[in-house]
Amino acid sequence: MALLAMAQFVVVLDASIVNVALPTIGLKLDIPRENLSWVVNAYTLVFGGFLLLGGRLADLLGPRRMFLGGMVLFGAASLAGGFAQSEATLIIARLVQGLGAAIISPAALSIVTRTFSEGKERNTALGVWGAVAGSGGAAGVLLGGVLTEYLSWRWVLFVNVPIAVIVAGLTPRLLVEFRAEGRHRHFDVAGAVTVTAGLALLVFTLVDAESAGWGSVQTLALIPASLLLLAAFVVIERRQAAPLVPFGIFRLKTLRGANIVGLLVGMSLFSMFYFISLYLYFILGKQPMDAGLAYLPLALTIILAAGVASQLVTRLGFKPVLIAGSLFVAAGLYWFSHVSADGTYVKDVLGPSLLAAIGLGFSFVPVTIAAVTGTQPSEAGLASGLINTSQQIGGALGLAILSTIAIASTNAAMPAGARGPSPQALTEGYQDAFLAGAGFALLGALLAATIISSRDSREMAEAARRGEAVVVPA
Numbered sequence: 001m002a003l004l005a006m007a008q009f010v011v012v013l014d015a016s017i018v019n020v021a022l023p024t025i026g027l028k029l030d031i032p033r034e035n036l037s038w039v040v041n042a043y044t045l046v047f048g049g050f051l052l053l054g055g056r057l058a059d060l061l062g063p064r065r066m067f068l069g070g071m072v073l074f075g076a077a078s079l080a081g082g083f084a085q086s087e088a089t090l091i092i093a094r095l096v097q098g099l100g101a102a103i104i105s106p107a108a109l110s111i112v113t114r115t116f117s118e119g120k121e122r123n124t125a126l127g128v129w130g131a132v133a134g135s136g137g138a139a140g141v142l143l144g145g146v147l148t149e150y151l152s153w154r155w156v157l158f159v160n161v162p163i164a165v166i167v168a169g170l171t172p173r174l175l176v177e178f179r180a181e182g183r184h185r186h187f188d189v190a191g192a193v194t195v196t197a198g199l200a201l202l203v204f205t206l207v208d209a210e211s212a213g214w215g216s217v218q219t220l221a222l223i224p225a226s227l228l229l230l231a232a233f234v235v236i237e238r239r240q241a242a243p244l245v246p247f248g249i250f251r252l253k254t255l256r257g258a259n260i261v262g263l264l265v266g267m268s269l270f271s272m273f274y275f276i277s278l279y280l281y282f283i284l285g286k287q288p289m290d291a292g293l294a295y296l297p298l299a300l301t302i303i304l305a306a307g308v309a310s311q312l313v314t315r316l317g318f319k320p321v322l323i324a325g326s327l328f329v330a331a332g333l334y335w336f337s338h339v340s341a342d343g344t345y346v347k348d349v350l351g352p353s354l355l356a357a358i359g360l361g362f363s364f365v366p367v368t369i370a371a372v373t374g375t376q377p378s379e380a381g382l383a384s385g386l387i388n389t390s391q392q393i394g395g396a397l398g399l400a401i402l403s404t405i406a407i408a409s410t411n412a413a414m415p416a417g418a419r420g421p422s423p424q425a426l427t428e429g430y431q432d433a434f435l436a437g438a439g440f441a442l443l444g445a446l447l448a449a450t451i452i453s454s455r456d457s458r459e460m461a462e463a464a465r466r467g468e469a470v471v472v473p474a
Helices: 002-013 022-029 037-061 063-082 087-115 120-150 160-174 189-212 217-239 247-251 253-283 288-294 296-316 318-336 345-372 377-413 423-451 454-466
Strands: none
Touching (some): 002 120, 002 160, 022 037, 022 087, 037 063, 037 189, 037 377, 063 087, 063 160, 087 120, 087 377, 120 345, 120 454, 189 217, 189 377, 217 247, 247 253, 247 377, 253 288, 253 423, 253 454, 288 296, 296 318, 296 345, 296 454, 318 345, 318 423, 318 454, 345 377, 345 454
């Protein structure tokens, strides 16, 4: 479990660790300011686009094999990125890192669900998983600030290499391979191409919508194109004898509901870190190191909350814990919507971040448990890839929408003829973005209460308390 958690930690960490280093990277590699966001987006784009394929490959080829291959690829790309001398080399390395991460994450989660019996044992393991996944983003900001200030921006990439070497070296000794016995391992090439292209194009369109504009030709053309590719994927899958995604898995009501709620959790929470960072930098004037330390209470609270959540899921079931978590997130983001232009860290950031951190721990753990409850071992990678994809697509969509809201509010608050946004105008933009994020979290709580099976949740908790595995009917 420690090995798998370490791997997931670096995957989540790398989505945020370069953020603090971006100004230094731009200066050292002479990258134009408008291109800097692609140092982050290149990773997000491939990660979100290839997660579903990575999960299914784990089912077809074996999760340990894919986990090991993904870790080697991730480590090699990190090393290449750390030595990069140009913008193109760095962005290509980040793209390959994203591919490695998209293979590692669902394979690792598949191994967790197959190694630990469904019930109390798996709930505890997924509590560790949720703590790592939830705190990795906050830890990335902290570690990025420390490495950039005291070593070099290159170490935000080099730091992955020894971890990758350790994990790859221990994997053959500690992890058992799971194979699908008696199954024809047919690979659905047409399905893989259409779903990966469709998801990657959708993520690209969403993350670039802020700069290109929602009404631009690019956005208006690429969103229908991505949806067309995904529709083609559905048509192809329905005609395949051995589809990449057997749609029968969606007969599980709890799995369907968990992925919808996971999308909304991603929409509300992933963008929260982005706007907290902007507020710390541009309004409170925090330096990279101070901004990183500001995230420490949040990260520690996520770890504690995830541990508590795994125990509550065993006692109460995943549904009530997920509803409570979404409400905590909504409350924290609503509190954040009252930040002020002359605020302080203690008054405007610490309190709401702790509330949202409790919500994050109480959301990530039960939504992951719900998403894999009742699935067959041969579907573990697919179920893992689905919930990861839902959260990543939700994060990209939420950030695109909330960034647009923030920019529009800031522009509306600027006086005519102003050369740049004032702290007050920026703060008003952040307030509206946080408020919209609270709305997404509240909608997630309402849907968790209505579309996730109470019976599945109750039966899972009862079986976990008895020490039995539960079989959820389709």
